[in-house]
Amino acid sequence: MTELRRRPSLASIAAELGVSTATVSNTYNRPERVSADVRGKVLAAAAKQGYAGPDPAARQLRRGRTDTVGLLLPAEIGYAFRDPATAAFLEGLAGACAQASQNLLLVCSPAGDDDGTQVAHAVVDGFVIYGVAADDPRVRRVAERAGPCVVVDAPLEMAGADWVGPDDGAASRVLAETLIASGHRRIGVISYSLGGSPYSGAAESGRVDRVPGSAALQRIGGIRAALSAGGVGELPVEERPENSAAAGADALHALLTRRPDLTAVCALSDVLAFGALTAARQRGLRIPHDLTVTGFDDVPEAARAGLTTVAQPHIEKGRIAGQLLFSQGPSRAPRRHTLQTVLQMRATSGPPRAANPLH
Amino acid sequence: MTELRRRPSLASIAAELGVSTATVSNTYNRPERVSADVRGKVLAAAAKQGYAGPDPAARQLRRGRTDTVGLLLPAEIGYAFRDPATAAFLEGLAGACAQASQNLLLVCSPAGDDDGTQVAHAVVDGFVIYGVAADDPRVRRVAERAGPCVVVDAPLEMAGADWVGPDDGAASRVLAETLIASGHRRIGVISYSLGGSPYSGAAESGRVDRVPGSAALQRIGGIRAALSAGGVGELPVEERPENSAAAGADALHALLTRRPDLTAVCALSDVLAFGALTAARQRGLRIPHDLTVTGFDDVPEAARAGLTTVAQPHIEKGRIAGQLLFSQGPSRAPRRHTLQTVLQMRATSGPPRAANPLH
DNA sequence: CGATATTTTGCTACCGTTACCAGTGTAACC
């Protein structure tokens, strides 16, 4: 008799009870506006029909609000979970979301098809963009969408977007200045992707001199600034498309093969630095006697490994990104929150093997 | 003149051009059905009005499909990003989602308020439940919702849900048998939360003898089975509410204080084992001479630390969870996918310090 | 040139809720 089973809805249970859909809706959304009697009946009928509460999609359309935050990560999404710095950021962001009763939507872009379809389809109120290079096509899709946006780390120009991150340039500059002060003159850099199409090899100046579209370029800029202030010459950069220990190891070999005279290598992330350390030891180099190696991020493992690195508060970064997003009004001036960084001098750095006699 | 600015919509750009909303919709969803001429005009008008494409919420309501996967994690969500095993799982799952052009929604439950509101509001087609204990109230909310579901690791009974995980009981049993074979008789366990309300201390039998509602209980069951098969007596268990190195260290101290005669300690996760190793060394114990320590998971750090542990394929686990979810038909028998585990004997295990003279 | 095939475009029901406001019924008060 029951007409052929459709999915239950507000209407179907309203019909069964002979009340209005509005009453059923109120039972779920403002229980205090419905008498205990009716509420009980509604809940009973719902249980009977197997109705689990208002359909989230319809509710969102109607309310114009999703209570969900979108998160845009670097294209190869697995990376986000391999990198301890990103993981810590996620921890902070997820915590902020939980506190604000928001869910967190990870935008998963299939390889290649990066026209931003996934961004366009994401049902979210706003976006957090983490570690994505300025030229990523998905960024444009985010900008087109209405709604608040927070950019993390990357130096993106986005109208109305808030920003949180460290001062990458300044922090790197301090690091390089410290190395120079301790006598280093021949310094090299190992970098993850500088943006644009994936590239592996020596980063010629064409790649490095662009307008900074990524934190990596800013860090390189900081190191260069220190070098030229110290009257030291050019800066070899070895780039790898990904941020992994394997890439770091590989890059160190390539860099030292090309420039055997380097006394210090600055990796632009701790993960790269770990790989570089492994590779250096494999080459029989003593750290830091034969080679100084530094990282960036100060992930938990860095302390254990005694890595000299630049510390930044990752969890806090995530929390602040969330707070900025949730506190955005309809239209205000973009805010920038610069995070404190601390240079952590540890065991992988020291004076160069052949200290400059002038010092 | 332009009537007071509303948000642009299909209708508003259709009105501007004098075409139908259907045509505008087709421009976005089936471009090949619209002449290049009209398509161009639509896109131009859209750009002019600042329209970024069909509203995702409306589209979802209409299509009855969200192309989004929900992920339910243990209540304290930060944990998911601190634990390398979970991170690897996420990597696999996110990869599967990307391949299937699905986004991934992390359900972030605010502390305390675990009535499952966030689950009910999640706009998803299906759910993956990872490492959640059977008695978590949010699990019920998932079960009530229509749509496919995959349970990972935990021994939940959920109608129609697929399952993927290792055979925790069997794997632990093999581990314990190996320890017994090498002479150990007095073995202890360090566990993360066994489910139920948070508890810290010696897990009396009331907690351990329950019907298994978590992987931890299954692992303990496996160890016990090996012990009783080997004629060895009871099994002290030290429980901590969370899965962290600090908890592992703390638990080891408590366990050895209570039972100084133990020759082997099985931590139910690598993370706990790392903490236990630190604590053991702090107590002046030589590993494995004075104490054998084992883990579970074989996270990347385990190999570096030389930890004896049970390996399971985390990334694959995530990938399979995704594939199971995406391949669920309207109604079929639940599938179970058991993952291969491998006992990795490394440097933290060996014969007990005072080998039984009978051997 | 009429008829048929092939593109293009438009019509029109919903999708399942919720916000707003208007009712109705009961209790309290003068």
Place this chain on the structure above:
DNA sequence: GGTTACACTGGTAACGGTAGCAAAATATCG
């Protein structure tokens, strides 16, 4: 008894789109 107040409940118009098919426009063909 007649108001006024209060507590519930109901009506209904959106929210912004999409699918499927009908209609119109254009192209193809003998």
